[in-house]
Amino acid sequence: MKCFLKRENGYQLLMFLFAAFFIPVGCVQGQLGKDNGAQYRNGMVVCAYPDAAQVGLNILKKGGNAVDAAVAVQFALAVTLPEAGNIGGGGFMVYRSAKGESNTLDFREKAPAMASQDMYLDSAGNVVPGMSLSTHKASGVPGSVDGMVEAHRKYGRLKWEELVQPAIDIAHNGFKITKRLAADLNRNEAEFKKLNEGKNYLIKDTPWQEGDLLVQEDLAKTLEQVRDKGRAGFYEGPVADELITEMQSGKGLISKTDLQNYHAVWRKALTGTYKDYKIITMPPPSSGGIALLQLLQSVQKYPLNRWGFNRDSTVQLVVEAERRVYADRSKYLGDPDFYKVPGDSLLKPAYNTSRMSTFGWDKATASASILPGKFVGYESDQTTHYSIVDREGNAVAITTTLNGSFGSKIFVKGAGFLLNNEMDDFSSKPGVPNMFGLVGGKANSIQPGKRMLSSMTPTIVEKDGKLFMVVGTPGGSTIITSVFQTILNVIEFNQGMQQAVNSKRFHHQWLPDVVYIEQDALNSADSVKLAQKGYKIVGSGPSGRVDAILKTKWGYYEGGADPRGDDTKLGW
Numbered sequence: 133m134k135c136f137l138k139r140e141n142g143y144q145l146l147m148f149l150f151a152a153f154f155i156p157v158g159c160v161q162g163q164l165g166k167d168n169g170a171q172y173r174n175g176m177v178v179c180a181y182p183d184a185a186q187v188g189l190n191i192l193k194k195g196g197n198a199v200d201a202a203v204a205v206q207f208a209l210a211v212t213l214p215e216a217g218n219i220g221g222g223g224f225m226v227y228r229s230a231k232g233e234s235n236t237l238d239f240r241e242k243a244p245a246m247a248s249q250d251m252y253l254d255s256a257g258n259v260v261p262g263m264s265l266s267t268h269k270a271s272g273v274p275g276s277v278d279g280m281v282e283a284h285r286k287y288g289r290l291k292w293e294e295l296v297q298p299a300i301d302i303a304h305n306g307f308k309i310t311k312r313l314a315a316d317l318n319r320n321e322a323e324f325k326k327l328n329e330g331k332n333y334l335i336k337d338t339p340w341q342e343g344d345l346l347v348q349e350d351l352a353k354t355l356e357q358v359r360d361k362g363r364a365g366f367y368e369g370p371v372a373d374e375l376i377t378e379m380q381s382g383k384g385l386i387s388k389t390d391l392q393n394y395h396a397v398w399r400k401a402l403t404g405t406y407k408d409y410k411i412i413t414m415p416p417p418s419s420g421g422i423a424l425l426q427l428l429q430s431v432q433k434y435p436l437n438r439w440g441f442n443r444d445s446t447v448q449l450v451v452e453a454e455r456r457v458y459a460d461r462s463k464y465l466g467d468p469d470f471y472k473v474p475g476d477s478l479l480k481p482a483y484n485t486s487r488m489s490t491f492g493w494d495k496a497t498a499s500a501s502i503l504p505g506k507f508v509g510y511e512s513d514q515t516t517h518y519s520i521v522d523r524e525g526n527a528v529a530i531t532t533t534l535n536g537s538f539g540s541k542i543f544v545k546g547a548g549f550l551l552n553n554e555m556d557d558f559s560s561k562p563g564v565p566n567m568f569g570l571v572g573g574k575a576n577s578i579q580p581g582k583r584m585l586s587s588m589t590p591t592i593v594e595k596d597g598k599l600f601m602v603v604g605t606p607g608g609s610t611i612i613t614s615v616f617q618t619i620l621n622v623i624e625f626n627q628g629m630q631q632a633v634n635s636k637r638f639h640h641q642w643l644p645d646v647v648y649i650e651q652d653a654l655n656s657a658d659s660v661k662l663a664q665k666g667y668k669i670v671g672s673g674p675s676g677r678v679d680a681i682l683k684t685k686w687g688y689y690e691g692g693a694d695p696r697g698d699d700t701k702l703g704w
């Protein structure tokens with residue numbers, strides 16, 4: 133079908149009437165001059181693997197709501213995206229009902245009861261390399277299964293079994309792997325062999341190739357337990373036993389009591405505004421929501437739209453905002469159940485404006501000169517985000533992770549799933565960077581039962597009281613800046629959803645004092661101008677995999693599936 137819808141043109145009413153009368157359901161093409169793909173009326177799923185997107189769409193078409201589809205997608209990704217989809221990890225959900233109520237679910241992993249502040253330090257007080265990443269001690273207590281059970285208990289409509297079964301079918305029957313997954317598996321083979329005894333389903337005698345069938349019988353059996361017993365199918369019984377046996381075989385810390393005590397937590401959504409838009413996002417223990425709102429406040433009064441997308445002034449301003457916000461993150465953010473996060477102070481507009489007042493246009497601020505504020509009072513992207521909207525307009529944004537690619541790369545023998553290495557998101561020692569180069573201190577120190585600080589930023593944006601955008605991404609420390617830039621791309625630079633996702637990104641995180649840019653993110657003249665002002669510009673690989681949905685003013689859903697991965701958007 134030919135493109136005919138365009139935002140902001142003089143024919144809106146006419147077009148609306150045309151659309152309303154002649155296109156009752158289904159898809160229409162993207163906006164004029166923009167390749168934003170098909171638009172849909174009844175719902176949409178955008179996630180990191182085609183087969184999982186199909187599972188989500190089938191659930192929506194069956195009458196499931198966005199939460200039902202999210203639960204089914206979570207389990208399907210645990211099968212089809214072993215590097216990030218998971219039952220052995222955790223995540224966050226941001227939810228907005230069609231009526232406008234919002235809520236968030238924290239199913240982040242927790243430090244085991246036997247964890248301790250200095251557990252990754254040697255006798256000389258130095259961090260032991262790799263210990264928080266590739267050992268049995270690297271794992272936090274998994275939260276994903278309890279999170280899905282909770283999400284379904286509160287908002288689900290279809291039967292739980294119907295939501296888990298598609299993942300079981302894929303695990304049991306196998307699915308054809310993409311070229312990218314084949315390459316990921318081949319690249320990690322040596323590590324899988326080193327860290328696990330015997331064979332497992334991700335190791336093959338000959339290299340994986342695109343189109344090979346990946347069958348996961350052990351995982352199918354584990355998922356059957358979850359299907360039949362819900363929470364108890366994972367945190368008790370044979371699966372829990374296998375997890376504990378695995379822990380004991382590698383001096384891991386997770387105990388039966390840790391599993392029994394794990395509970396996902398509903399937390400009031402963090403909200404803020406940017407111009408006419410309301411931002412609904414994740415509160416701590418993610419740093420993502422607070423940091424995103426701080427960033428938006430920091431740039432709000434500047435004419436980004438006039439300066440233009442990824443032009444030197446835009447990049448300079450955004451980098452300076454990011455520098456300051458990440459400095460705050462290092463000191464003030466941690467699990468609110470253990471540390472008093474000064475969220476109100478960090479989110480005072482006057483605070484963020486005053487932080488920006490120390491920057492001058494002629495020269496880059498040195499990160500060394502920026503301390504966390506005061507107020508009174510790359511491995512590849514291996515987390516995954518999915519955005520879902522249903523027919524009624526309920527929306528779900530979930531970011532979920534094992535942390536590193538394939539987590540700790542350690543399988544629970546017999547149970548067929550990978551363990552996370554989320555403990556690395558804690559600050560092992562003040563000032564020592566974690567695998568994303570992030571530093572932290574007391575707020576994010578290790579304590580038994582505490583949740584490690586995250587950057588995951590599942591977010592929903594409203595305009596005029598109505599759903600506007602659902603967005604999120606993987607990418608470790610770059611998550612926050614990718615979500616921030618995607619929102620600016622749509623609101624400030626008038627990009628459609630797919631274009632906003634495709635657009636090249638850049639990133640600064642205070643330390644190291646470097647601006648990472650994706651290839652061709654900046655034109656060379658602007659790069660030179662910024663370099664002359666003292667910005668250290670360094671090329672990076674692809675940054676993030678944003679999966680997002682925009683609701684057009686015509687009431688259609690327009691998806692953005694990140695071409696940096698196998699991400700897929702499906703709607704109806």
Ligand code: DON
Nearest residue numbers: 513514515586587588607608
């Ligand atoms: O929660 C966090 O911030 C990290 N564990 C996310 C890890 C991630 O995005 C991995 N992808 N690069």
